[in-house]
Amino acid sequence: MSALDPDALGARAESMIAALGSVSAEPGRLVRLYLSPEHRRAADLVAGWMRAAGLSVSEDALGTVRGRFGNASRRLLIGSHIDTVVDAGQFDGPLGVIAGILAAEHFASANTALPFGIDVLAFGDEEGTRFSATLASSLGCAGAFRPETLGLTDAKGISLADALRAYGKNPDDIAAAAYRRDEAAAYVEVHIEQGPVLESRNQPLGVVSAINGQTFLLLEIFGEAGHAGTVPMLLRRDALAGGAEAMLLAEQIARETRGEVVATVGRLNVEPGAANVIPGHVVLWLDMRSGSDAARSQFVERFKAGCRDIADRRHLGVTITTTREVPTTPCDAGLQQQLGAAVAGFESEPPRLGSGAGHDGQAMAKLCPIGMLFVRCRGGISHNPMEYASPRDMGLAVAALIRFIEKFQPG
Numbered sequence: 215m216s217a218l219d220p221d222a223l224g225a226r227a228e229s230m231i232a233a234l235g236s237v238s239a240e241p242g243r244l245v246r247l248y249l250s251p252e253h254r255r256a257a258d259l260v261a262g263w264m265r266a267a268g269l270s271v272s273e274d275a276l277g278t279v280r281g282r283f284g285n286a287s288r289r290l291l292i293g294s295h296i297d298t299v300v301d302a303g304q305f306d307g308p309l310g311v312i313a314g315i316l317a318a319e320h321f322a323s324a325n326t327a328l329p330f331g332i333d334v335l336a337f338g339d340e341e342g343t344r345f346s347a348t349l350a351s352s353l354g355c356a357g358a359f360r361p362e363t364l365g366l367t368d369a370k371g372i373s374l375a376d377a378l379r380a381y382g383k384n385p386d387d388i389a390a391a392a393y394r395r396d397e398a399a400a401y402v403e404v405h406i407e408q409g410p411v412l413e414s415r416n417q418p419l420g421v422v423s424a425i426n427g428q429t430f431l432l433l434e435i436f437g438e439a440g441h442a443g444t445v446p447m448l449l450r451r452d453a454l455a456g457g458a459e460a461m462l463l464a465e466q467i468a469r470e471t472r473g474e475v476v477a478t479v480g481r482l483n484v485e486p487g488a489a490n491v492i493p494g495h496v497v498l499w500l501d502m503r504s505g506s507d508a509a510r511s512q513f514v515e516r517f518k519a520g521c522r523d524i525a526d527r528r529h530l531g532v533t534i535t536t537t538r539e540v541p542t543t544p545c546d547a548g549l550q551q552q553l554g555a556a557v558a559g560f561e562s563e564p565p566r567l568g569s570g571a572g573h574d575g576q577a578m579a580k581l582c583p584i585g586m587l588f589v590r591c592r593g594g595i596s597h598n599p600m601e602y603a604s605p606r607d608m609g610l611a612v613a614a615l616i617r618f619i620e621k622f623q624p625g
């Protein structure tokens with residue numbers, strides 16, 4: 215076992231994070247959507263790093279960049295995503311790709327013989343910012359891509375299928391992106407925690423026990439548009455007032471679960487959207503997460519019933535569509551133990567914690583056992599340009615990943 219220098223690894227991670235963080239659609243803020251010109255530039259940058267690290271590089275039909283070390287048929291998959299939310303931080307996603315490259319380089323540069331190969335994967339669609347589905351690229355690797363997703367359109371009406379073609383891909387090749395089950399020994403991802411637990415415990419790294427399940431609901435409310443000055447209050451069918459009640463209902467039910475369920479309306483569409491017109495049609499996007507699938511489905515049932523009551527009372531129409539349903543995904547117990555032992559070589563035994571955020575591991579779990587290592591981030595802040603992880607913490611994560619790989623047995 216060669217000596218590892220977390221500070222040197224962290225300094226390299228920091229400069230790579232900054233380089234990728236400068237690849238954006240907009241000058242003043244980080245926006246890098248799936249299959250955009252910025253995604254292309256970021257993928258090329260990552261591919262160059264992979265080649266320099268001694269990996270052989272390919273790109274699959276969903277745009278996932280793959281850096282391969284070793285020819286063994288059993289593969290350890292290490293990855294994360296390079297797409298971002300709008301006005302993103304620099305660490306969410308890129309850290310896991312960079313950690314994978316730096317760890318693979320450690321073995322590739324010494325041409326270390328391992329009883330398995332390593333594939334570093336840079337996925338392009340974890341955030342779901344451009345199309346309403348998420349995880350298209352990791353689902354492709356897992357052999358679980360849903361073809362109906364190809365018809366989803368972005369804000370400009372471009373379908374996923376057309377966006378793939380414009381990116382130089384052929385949707386007919388998607389099935390070939392799937393790993394065989396006997397190839398994929400495990401999937402491991404390093405990611406910032408995106409929450410405050412590690413910071414509050416003064417620990418740089420944690421091992422993820424499970425990724426919380428998620429339900430996305432699209433709530434459409436139909437009222438009647440009318441003149442803001444003439445229609446008496448009691449005669450209105452105001453879709454936005456109904457939507458506001460529905461939002462507060464979601465907040466109230468989530469609060470009653472005392473932390474078991476979180477619920478967020480992060481997007482709202484109001485039509486016709488004029489200050490002097492009573493809103494006639496409103497669309498709300500509701501995101502719900504929980505570590506308990508039962509609690510999540512109870513929440514959904516209560517919320518739907520409550521929305522019907524609101525609509526009846528206000529003489530509104532309402533439709534509720536589930537656009538995403540992802541169950542809670544446990545991390546493999548053996549991988550948790552091995553990642554914990556790898557961290558304990560540098561730091562005290564790391565805590566186990568659930569992930570409130572979604573990750574590519576949710577898709578990869580359909581293929582093979584998954585494990586995740588969380589890195590402390592300042593103030594628990596994420597999906598925000600203030601996102602920050604220190605070079606030292608990132609370097610410790612890369613060093614722990616290397617130690618994990620050294621001991622990994624593909625089974």
Ligand code: GLV
Nearest residue numbers: 340341571572573
């Ligand atoms: C992705 O980051 C998500 O959890 O929404």
Ligand code: MN
Nearest residue numbers: 306307340573
């Ligand atoms: Mn992420």
Ligand code: MN
Nearest residue numbers: 299306341597
């Ligand atoms: Mn994210």
